Amino acid sequence: MDWSDSLLWPGGKLLGIEWSAWKVVGWIGNAIFTSRFVVQWYASERQGRVVIPTLFWWLSLSGSLLLLAYSLFHKRDSVLIAAYGFSWIPYLRNLVLHRRSKNARPRCPKCDAPTDTGDRFCSQCGIGLPTDTPGT
Ligand SMILES: [Zn+2]
Secondary structure, three states, rough: OOOHHHHHHHHHHHOOOOHHHHHHHHHHHHHHHHHHHHHHHHHHHHHHHOOHHHHHHHHHHHHHHHHHHHHHHHHHHHHHHHHHOOHHHHHHHHHHHHHHHHOOOOOOOOOOOEEOOOEEEEEOOEEEEEOOOOOO
């Protein structure tokens, strides 16, 4: 047995984990929930400022619901159930608020893509956008 066997298959089990269908659900939920940090970090680095993309809230919602299902139906652990039992509520609410604010945003006159206040160019088609303050 070499070092990779002892790292990947300790005790003859993948990663030393006793796998079951619920374990897979829990690990997928964990991976989805954790991936939201990578998504948020990448979006912020890309824009050079702190941003929270919609995908962050979708990953938060889906990951927490999978972890809640794992906690409720498999683990039946009060600590985990309390941790994930209510966290989905603000994630869902943020998605609703995001949808509302997105619908309220000004739209590009050429391609109808939503724009942000202060944008000088459309992010979709690239045309110059009208500004409220002349000379800027
Ligand atoms: Zn456009």
